[in-house]
Amino acid sequence: MNDLEYQVVVGLEIHVHLATRTKMFCSCELAYGQAPNSRVCPVCLGMPGVLPIMNRQAVEFAILTAMALNCRVSPYTKWDRKSYYYPDLPKNYQISQYDLPIGQDGFIEIPIEQGRTKRIRIRRAHLEEDAGKNTHTFGDFSAIDLNRAGSPLLEIVTEPDLSSPAEVRALAQELQRIVRYLGVSEADMQKGHMRFEPNINLHVTRNGQVFKTPITEVKNLNSFRSIERSVAYEIERQLDEFIETGKTLQMGNKKTFGWDDESQCTVLQREKEEAHDYRYFPEPDLVPVEVSTEWMESIRSRLCELPLMREKRYIQQYRMSEYDAGVLTADRATAELFESAVQAGGEAKRVCNLLTQSGLKMSNDRGCTMAELGISPDKLARLAKMADNGQISATSAVLIFETMTQSTDEPEQIAAERNLIQKSDAGEIEVLVDQVIADHPQAVADWREGGKKSAKSRGFLMGQVIQKSKGQANPKMVSEILDRKK
Amino acid sequence: MLELTARQLRDRIVRRDICSVEAVEAVFAQIDKSEPTVGAYLTLDRTGAMEAARRVDEKIAAGNSVGALAGVPMAIKDNLCRQGAATTCGSKILANFHSPYDAHVVERLHAADAVILGKTNLDEFAMGSSTENSGLKRTVNPWDPTRVPGGSSGGSAAAVAARMCYAALGSDTGGSIRQPASFCGVVGLKPTYGRVSRYGLVAYGSSLDQIGPLTRDVADSALILQVIAGHDLRDSTSVSEEIAPIPDYSAHLDDPLKGLRIAFVPHLNEGADPQVLAAFQNAVELYRSLGANIVEVRMPHLDYAIACYYVIATAEASSNLSRYDGVHYGHRSKKADEFAQVYNLSRAEGFGAEVKRRIMLGTYALSSGYYDAYYLKALKVRNLIRQDFSRVFEQADCILMPVAPSTAFGLGEKTADPLQMYLADIYTIAVNLAGIPGISVPCGFDDHGLPIGLQILSGPFTEDKLLRVARMFEKTANLPQRVPAVLG
Ligand SMILES: [Zn+2]
Numbered sequence: 001m002n003d004l005e006y007q008v009v010v011g012l013e014i015h016v017h018l019a020t021r022t023k024m025f026c027s028c029e030l031a032y033g034q035a036p037n038s039r040v041c042p043v044c045l046g047m048p049g050v051l052p053i054m055n056r057q058a059v060e061f062a063i064l065t066a067m068a069l070n071c072r073v074s075p076y077t078k079w080d081r082k083s084y085y086y087p088d089l090p091k092n093y094q095i096s097q098y099d100l101p102i103g104q105d106g107f108i109e110i111p112i113e114q115g116r117t118k119r120i121r122i123r124r125a126h127l128e129e130d131a132g133k134n135t136h137t138f139g140d141f142s143a144i145d146l147n148r149a150g151s152p153l154l155e156i157v158t159e160p161d162l163s164s165p166a167e168v169r170a171l172a173q174e175l176q177r178i179v180r181y182l183g184v185s186e187a188d189m190q191k192g193h194m195r196f197e198p199n200i201n202l203h204v205t206r207n208g209q210v211f212k213t214p215i216t217e218v219k220n221l222n223s224f225r226s227i228e229r230s231v232a233y234e235i236e237r238q239l240d241e242f243i244e245t246g247k248t249l250q251m252g253n254k255k256t257f258g259w260d261d262e263s264q265c266t267v268l269q270r271e272k273e274e275a276h277d278y279r280y281f282p283e284p285d286l287v288p289v290e291v292s293t294e295w296m297e298s299i300r301s302r303l304c305e306l307p308l309m310r311e312k313r314y315i316q317q318y319r320m321s322e323y324d325a326g327v328l329t330a331d332r333a334t335a336e337l338f339e340s341a342v343q344a345g346g347e348a349k350r351v352c353n354l355l356t357q358s359g360l361k362m363s364n365d366r367g368c369t370m371a372e373l374g375i376s377p378d379k380l381a382r383l384a385k386m387a388d389n390g391q392i393s394a395t396s397a398v399l400i401f402e403t404m405t406q407s408t409d410e411p412e413q414i415a416a417e418r419n420l421i422q423k424s425d426a427g428e429i430e431v432l433v434d435q436v437i438a439d440h441p442q443a444v445a446d447w448r449e450g451g452k453k454s455a456k457s458r459g460f461l462m463g464q465v466i467q468k469s470k471g472q473a474n475p476k477m478v479s480e481i482l483d484r485k486k
Numbered sequence: 487m488l489e490l491t492a493r494q495l496r497d498r499i500v501r502r503d504i505c506s507v508e509a510v511e512a513v514f515a516q517i518d519k520s521e522p523t524v525g526a527y528l529t530l531d532r533t534g535a536m537e538a539a540r541r542v543d544e545k546i547a548a549g550n551s552v553g554a555l556a557g558v559p560m561a562i563k564d565n566l567c568r569q570g571a572a573t574t575c576g577s578k579i580l581a582n583f584h585s586p587y588d589a590h591v592v593e594r595l596h597a598a599d600a601v602i603l604g605k606t607n608l609d610e611f612a613m614g615s616s617t618e619n620s621g622l623k624r625t626v627n628p629w630d631p632t633r634v635p636g637g638s639s640g641g642s643a644a645a646v647a648a649r650m651c652y653a654a655l656g657s658d659t660g661g662s663i664r665q666p667a668s669f670c671g672v673v674g675l676k677p678t679y680g681r682v683s684r685y686g687l688v689a690y691g692s693s694l695d696q697i698g699p700l701t702r703d704v705a706d707s708a709l710i711l712q713v714i715a716g717h718d719l720r721d722s723t724s725v726s727e728e729i730a731p732i733p734d735y736s737a738h739l740d741d742p743l744k745g746l747r748i749a750f751v752p753h754l755n756e757g758a759d760p761q762v763l764a765a766f767q768n769a770v771e772l773y774r775s776l777g778a779n780i781v782e783v784r785m786p787h788l789d790y791a792i793a794c795y796y797v798i799a800t801a802e803a804s805s806n807l808s809r810y811d812g813v814h815y816g817h818r819s820k821k822a823d824e825f826a827q828v829y830n831l832s833r834a835e836g837f838g839a840e841v842k843r844r845i846m847l848g849t850y851a852l853s854s855g856y857y858d859a860y861y862l863k864a865l866k867v868r869n870l871i872r873q874d875f876s877r878v879f880e881q882a883d884c885i886l887m888p889v890a891p892s893t894a895f896g897l898g899e900k901t902a903d904p905l906q907m908y909l910a911d912i913y914t915i916a917v918n919l920a921g922i923p924g925i926s927v928p929c930g931f932d933d934h935g936l937p938i939g940l941q942i943l944s945g946p947f948t949e950d951k952l953l954r955v956a957r958m959f960e961k962t963a964n965l966p967q968r969v970p971a972v973l974g
Contacts, residue, residue, distance in 0.1 A: 042587050046809045048580065048688040049567045049589060051721050081805050083852075085829055092808035142825070144813075279852040281861060284692035284802055287722050 004243070006204040008235055010168050011123075011160035014175060015153050016185050017130070017193040018061045024129040024152040025052030025095060032191050036135075036145035044150035046090030051285045054079075058127060058152035059102070059289060061184035063299050065154055066103025066125045068178055068306060075291045077102050079283035084276070087144055088132040096155075098280040101126035108158075108178070109308050110170040115315075115322055117308065120171055121159035128153050154184075160199065165235070168198055169228040177307040181332040189223055196221040200234045201249060204242055212249040213238045218257045218266055230259045233266055310335055318348040327356045333371030334359075340377030346384035354384060358401045373405045383411040390474045396420040422474040426481065429465070429473050433481050436464045448486055458482070487512050492558045492652040492706040499557040502546060506539035506557025509652075510601055513559045517603075517650045520972045525625045526635075526645035528564045529572050530604035535559065538601045545599070553598035554713050560595065561651040563642050564605035565612055566697070567686040568592050575688050576608045576620035579810045579817045579836025589686020590721065591655060591697050591714045598713045603651055606641025610838045611807065612662055612690040614638050615907055618897065619840040626897065627669060628970035629936055633894040636666030642700045643670035647970050653701045653710055657687055659694045660795055661889070661914025664926035667700050668889035668939025671928045671970070673956070674700045675707040678946045679921035680725035682711075683718030689806040691799035692723075694918040704927060704957045708735035711949060730947040742958045743951065746778040749882035751785050754913070758891040765930035765938040766888050769959060773886070776958060781882055785874040790867050791916035792908060797851045797864035798919070803841075804848030810836065843904065868919045875920045879945040884955050887913045889926045889939035913941060923949050927956045928965060935968065 022029055026043035043050045066073050080098035103125035109117040132149035136142050156175070162168050176194060179185040187193050201215045216238070218230045234257070241247060257266040305313075307329045314325035329335045334355070341351045359370040366373070383404070387397040392415050403414045415421050423429060437444050440461065447457040465478045487509060490498070498504045514532060521527060542557040562568065565575045567585035569592075574580045588596070595602060609619035617625045617640025625640045627633040628648040635644040639656025643666035646654050656663040658676035667674025675698045682697045689695060699710035712735050718724045750770060755763055774780050812818035812832025819831030837845070851860035878885055890910055900907045917924040922943055929940035940959065944952040 045814065047586065047815070048573060048575070048583070048809070049565075049585065049686045051685050051723075053720060053722060083805060083808060085808070085811065087813045087825065090809060090814055092811060093805055277854045279805070279849065279854070279857075281801060281805070281852050281857070285689075285722065 004204055004206060004239070006202045006239065008163045008231075009160045009201050009203060010162040010231060011199045012158045012162060012168060012171060013197040013199070014156045014158075014172070015195040016065070016156065016175070016179055016187065018058050018152040018154055019183070019185050020055055020057045020061065020152050022055060022057075023150040024055050024058055024127070025150055027053075028150065030151055031147060034147055036143070037147060039147040040149070044090070045146060052095060052283075054286055054289065055152060059291075060299050061152070061182075062102045062125065062127045062154050063291065063296070064182050064302055065156075065179060065184050066106065067300060067303055068182055069103065069106040069108050069122050069125060069156070071103030071106030071122060071125055073103050073291075073296070074100060075293075075296060076100065076288060077291075078288040079286045080280045081283050082128075082278045082280055084278060086131065087142065088134050088146075088149065090132070090146060090149060094129055094131065095283055095286070096128035096280075097126035108171065108174060110167065110174045111308060112167060112170065118161075118167065120161045120167075123157045123159050125154060125156045128155060162198075165228045165231040168231050169224050172196055172224055172227050174308065177330070181304060181307055182302075183332070192222055194222065196227050198227065198231055200231055200238070202235065202238050202242065204239070211242065211246075213242050214247055214249050214253045214255060216255045216257050216266070218259055219269065221259055226259050226261060229264060230257075230266055233264070237266065304332065307332075307335075318352065320348075320352060324352050324356050327360055328352065331369045331371065334369050337371045337375075337377055337380065341380040341384065344378050344381035346381035347388050350384040350388050351380060354380065354387075354397065354401055358398045362402065362405060375401070375404050379404060379411055386411060386415065390422060390424060390476055391415070392420050392422060393475065419470075419472065421472065423469055423472045424474045424477055426477060429469070429477050430481050432465050432468045432473065433478065433485060436461055436468065437485060440464065488516055488649040490652070491702045492555065492560075493709050495652055496554070496556055496558050496709075499542070500546060500552060506542045506559075506601060507536065509557060510535050510539040510559050510603070513603060513649070513651060516648070520628070520648045520650060523626065523631055523972050524628050524644050524648050524650070525623050526606050526641040526648065526650055527561065527604045528574055528576065528607050528622055528641065531571065531602065535601050535603045542599050542601065553600070554709060555595065555598040555600035557599065557601060558652050559601045559603050561603050561606045561642055561645045561654040562592065562595075563608055563639050563654070563656045565608060565657055565688040565690075566592060566605075566655060567688070568602065568605070571605065573605070573688065574622060575612070576610045576622050577810075577836065577838070577841070578621045579832070581622065581817065583816050585686075587686065590683035590718045592686060594714050595655075600713075606639070606645055606654060608641055609638035609662075610841050611688065611803070612638040612657055612659055612695075613803070613840050613844055615661065615665055615910055616895070616900065617641060617666070618901055619838055621838045624897075627894045627936075628972040629671060630894065630934065630971055633896050633936070634669065634899075636669030636890075636894060638662040638666070639674070639700060640666045640669075643667050643672055643674065646670070646672045646700050646702060648972050653699055653706050655697055655710075655714070656700050657690075657695055657697050658914075658918065659691045659696075659799060660918050661911050663698045663700060664889050664914050664924055664939070664941060665911070667926040668928075668937065668941075669894040671937030671939075672700055672702060673704055673707050673928070673960075674698065674926045674939075675711060675949070675953075676917065676924045677711060677715065677949055678725075678730075678923045679918075680723055681730070681923070681947065681949065682714050683716070683721040683724040685718055685720040689802070691802040691918075692806060693802060694795075694799055696918070704925075704953055704960050705736065705739055707925065708739055708953045711735050711953075715949075725947070733950045735950055735953055738950070739954055739957050740961070741954065742776065743883070743954055744777070746773070746776075746884070746955065746958075747781060747882040748773050748778045748955075749781045749783045749878050749885045751788065751885065751887065752782055753784065754788060754887065757912075758888050759893070759932075761932040762888050762890070762892060762938055765932075766886070766940065769929045769940045769963075770886060772959060772963060776962060783878050783882070783885075785871075785878065785916075787867060787870040787874050788916050791871055791919060792912060794864045794867040794871065795911070795915040795919060796847065796908060797860050798868060800844040800848030801851045801861050801864075802848065804845045804852065807837075807841065807845055812836070840904065871916050872920045875916075875922055875943075876945075883944060883951060885943040887941045887943065889913055889941040893932045893934070893936035893938055917943055922946050923952050925952055925956045927960055929959070929963065930965060931968065
């Protein structure tokens with residue numbers, strides 16, 4: 001029964017909160033977690049007589065993102081009113097963009113299995129204002145918090161090019177990485193900075209004929225896990241439904257679902273796509289946006305190498321593992337820290353190891369990025385050099401790295417203060433080696449004889465020399481000198 | 487003292503011939519006498535006005551410099567926000583609403599040291615031509631209390647005519663300053679769209695609304711326009727002074743224009759009352775006698791102005807008025823017991839019939855399936871109307887028209903037939919669609935002794951020329967000196 005062939009078809013609608021200083025159309029500061037209705041003014045409250053003022057920074061952020069998503073960026077865009085009645089929408093219309101969005105016809109590359117990427121087309125990216133939040137706390141009454149009302153939102157709509165839950169998740173994560181790289185959004189999922197709405201259906205092949213199942217839209221997903229799981233769940237549900245009822249896609253049979261995190265299933269919200277008539281029309285209170293060539297170019301100059309490109313380059317240029325490249329390019333500042341340290345003379349492999357080993361653990365512990373650990377590229381480069389030329393051991397390098405995150409001391413200074421500089425004076429080491437050889441004739445004999453005990457005895461002798469040096473002898477040199485005496 | 491113009495009063499106050507407190511007291515005495523009949527005001531702020539007057543007098547006594555409207559008692563239409571004051575828009579839905587901020591023009595009046603007496607009645611949300619659509623009060627024409635004062639700025643026009651203020655602000659979306667000015671025998675100026683910031687003007691038709699003065703004479707309109715004109719960062723549609731500089735509107739007001747070319751549109755005059763037409767013809771002849779070159783022009787698309795206007799204005803209104811829902815502020819139905827009812831009942835109880843009619847018209851025009859046929863087409867017609875005007879302004883400085891087809895009509899005469907009421911806006915509406923400035927100046931009386939207005943139009947941002955042309959007429963017309971009936 002379940003041996004039907006089918007193809008998963010998913011398009012994604014993403015709302016990204018832009019990290020502008022103020023709201024989209026007024027001068028209220030953007031704030032998260034403030035007392036309800038403490039970040040409002042007559043404009044975002046929709047009081048009689050107020051007028052909106054466009055936030056230039058939001059337009060720049062939107063254009064920058066559209067450029068990064070390879071969109072056609074229109075030098076002329078305008079604003080439209082989208083009408084619907086809801087208590088969290090004070091004007092009962094939302095200022096949005098209808099027929100002239102900021103960006104159109106772009107694409108995003110997302111990583112899929114085995115280092116390959118897939119291109120997902122972007123239909124449009126437009127700016128709009130967010131609504132407030134309904135809370136239900138006062139018995140018979142609902143309370144409304146309008147702090148969020150009027151915050152700038154970038155709505156990005158993909159074509160239905162995604163064909164698995166994993167791809168949907170990959171796109172979500174890649175987009176998060178991109179907007180963070182561009183510095184246009186904190187993209188903090190916990191704070192609701194990104195909301196996702198997948199549109200899902202299946203193309204089922206039965207008896208050589210293709211049947212399209214009715215599209216379902218899952219509303220308001222705000223974690224990567226829930227996006228992936230809700231899509232996976234919908235695939236199963238639609239397949240079951242198709243087998244049971246044979247229902248196919250028709251006008252008006254789109255359903256809207258919510259995601260229940262407790263029971264890990266989708267929950268039907270609206271049976272039929274309501275005949276929503278948003279009565280879009282051009283916002284008469286705002287003038288159209290004309291982006292001059294100079295303005296456009298100044299925005300373009302802020303574009304940077306995107307994470308996926310960077311990741312690929314690291315793998316090639318530095319012969320890094322996919323994992324390491326992924327860790328280093330997770331955020332822009334860390335990637336830049338890495339590259340600056342390499343430019344300052346740190347050996348790439350060594351810098352990479354310091355970051356992906358000590359750095360990653362510490363940043364995870366502290367809940368920050370590696371770039372925020374407080375180590376300058378220059379110090380990082382010097383630390384890598386010290387480890388590289390044997391001045392300090394690999395263990396000491398980790399210790400110094402950790403210390404540097406807590407103090408402003410130079411790596412050389414820390415190494416000296418903690419007696420971590422390795423002895424590399426051949427004569428001095430040879431004296432110690434000779435002493436150890438003299439003190440342990442049996443071990444020396446086992447070592448020189450070869451056979452089973454040889455390696456173990458060599459290790460013992462090495463250890464003795466290092467111990468005698470109070471741990472400061474350069475192990476590489478000890479090993480060389482010892483071997484000369486075999 | 488009540489017969490002085492705002493400018494004359496201001497000069498005397500500054501010279502300390504009169505003090506502002508006296509002027510305010512005199513106006514309130516007049517209000518006490520005439521207001522019970524006229525009903526121009528929705529709210530009066532006696533205490534605030536007296537305090538403001540006292541402050542101006544003290545400033546002058548202390549030798550400090552004062553603003554262009556120092557101590558002049560003024561009224562503002564009640565769709566202009568004033569901080570802490572009721573801002574009702576003549577609607578039950580905002581009957582108890584107090585604005586938390588000052589409109590841009592109110593800030594400008596304060597900065598010019600004007601004294602605000604109170605707020606005047608209007609058709610609900612400025613939708614109407616007779617002020618009969620006010621949900622809160624009835625205003626009558628001071629020249630004949632059985633007639634309407636015009637609308638929607640009927641309260642402001644009546645207050646100026648009845649000497650219950652020296653000047654007032656109104657708003658004009660389709661004639662709402664010019665037509666009541668004409669009905670009440672005062673001067674009313676609608677500036678170019680974008681000349682005066684709309685911030686704090688409660689929106690009716692956002693792309694048409696413009697604030698302007700209603701005054702005793704042309705010089706007062708120039709004076710007040712000077713105070714309220716200018717760019718405001720809070721209104722994106724207000725035009726920067728770099729693009730459209732603001733001249734001194736009063737400096738050359740009395741200098742007649744030489745080589746003046748005046749256009750009129752004969753075919754538009756069909757259907758106007760003969761007495762209105764006669765007064766209009768006299769005005770044209772007067773200009774001719776002053777040396778103006780008179781040209782007849784055709785403006786073919788003006789015939790569609792009313793239809794076009796009632797699509798665009800109502801579409802914008804349907805959206806602008808959607809915020810009055812009983813959820814956040816304003817009237818909330820006591821009968822609502824679930825959330826959809828809060829919307830439905832609050833709006834059903836709060837809005838009057840005309841507002842509901844226009845919300846429905848506008849909602850329909852914007853609905854999917856109708857948008858292209860109505861709204862989009864109306865935008866195209868609007869462009870053609872604009873082009874009609876710009877073509878005329880290539881060959882003429884000004885256009886003369888009547889303001890309305892008739893003088894003030896009787897109370898209740900047209901309320902039963904909204905279409906008749908709409909059609910009466912024929913001369914004023916196209917001006918808003920084109921965004922150009924227009925002024926109404928008194929040009930005579932009909933057999934009932936009712937004032938007739940002359941409308942003069944000019945190109946965008948040429949209010950200086952418009953005012954000078956109006957002043958030429960005012961200075962030479964020698965109209966009989968009459969006072970409204972309520973002044974007895
Ligand atoms: Zn705000």
